[in-house]
Amino acid sequence: MTESPDDSPSGARRLRLGTELAQIAEQLVALARGQNRLNELYEAVISRDQDLSDVLELIVRTAMDMVGARYGALGVLDESGERLREFIPVGLSEAEIAAMSGVELPSGRGLLGFLITHPEPVRVKDIAAHPASVGFPPGHPPMRCMVGAAVSVRGRVYGNLYLCERHDGRPFDSHDEAMIASFAEAAGLAIDDASLRQQARLDAEQFQRMLLPRLPSLPPFETAAVYRPATTPRYIGGDWYDAALLPNGGIAAVIGDVSGHDLQAAAAMAQIRNMLLALVHNTTVSPAKVLARLDDTVEALTANPVTTICLARIEPTPPADTRTGWRLRWSTAGHPPPLLLTPDGQARYLAAQPDLPIGVDTGITRRDHTRRLPPGSTVIFYTDGVTEHPHQPLDRTMARLAAQAAAHARLPLQELLDTLADHHPSDGHDDMALLAVRIPALRDAEKTGDQSIHDADQR
Structure with a gap:
């Protein structure tokens, strides 16, 4: 009987060689995909400055994609290195999560504990048959x-990466094991990066x-203030505020925002704040002239970044003026306008053309603005982190802030600011500060006076 070419030993070898070459090609494609996923992971960690918790979940999802796993998890070890302090599961459906409601997170027993005590790559074809297996809790999906x-x-050892069940139903192979082992090593660098960034943000926030x-x-x-760091991602910046009594019976209030989101911005904020405090107590110098002097000082003595500031004074009206109330006098260096909350609960912005921020051009002429305030009014100062949203027009977010202030006008002052900070209309990408000053009610000597309010720009 004559052998066909395909049945010959050489034909079998060619068939086996073709199969092996196809497998190698598939592995090369998988390796290239894995490299791309690693690059994407580092891009996410470095350029997006993500929180550590987000990075950990991203690591699990990336590993799942690399080997086509249906389920994945990252178990983070406690300080002793013997137990899990955090377990991040990924891939469970809503129904699977509901079926496991009430079940405690894994504590590191069974196969999870085996990887803790034997920190080497592990591949298991049948979990139930493994000597370390202790079974699954009620409601756990089959794996x-x-x-x-x-x-x-x-x-x-920071933790362990676990992947279960391939989408194609096949068991994990040696190639999957090698790829995940390499990825776990690279993931440690990403975690270290994210941890250092997170610690730097926490240190900077505490410093500020x-x-x-x-x-x-x-x-x-009555005064109140709130500061909140950014939430997406969580970083601090150069937002600041201050208030102080003046020799003439009034009060100075200032709020500012130094550009930047790091320790340098916080340090620059401290320098500028201290310079301004040295200038603001002279009530014979208008807020505009104070900001002009500050601009000159900053340019001459420091290399501080661009800063926006709103400097205001709330003072009793002059004795010769029979009209009742208080006078707000302010100057704005590129900062959002103050928000006036009247005793009847109405909120309106004190719109005035802002001058350039500090650190841009010392040659400009800065302007003062004045407004009479009815007794019992509240003036709210804030930074742009409260209102800026990349996908909403500024007039809409400012209207929302004003509506929130009017709706909660009767709250105690600190509660009012906390509410505005909790329900801010921005996207949380920037830190925020709010400062409020509530002026006294009618002075006895002026209870019969005129309570009109008017604007008067002093050029």
């Missing part, structure tokens, strides 16, 4: 195969909070 690897940061004043009692005025 048959698993691949896992330890994730190390600076030579210490130490620099911001705790407003003292400033009778007869």
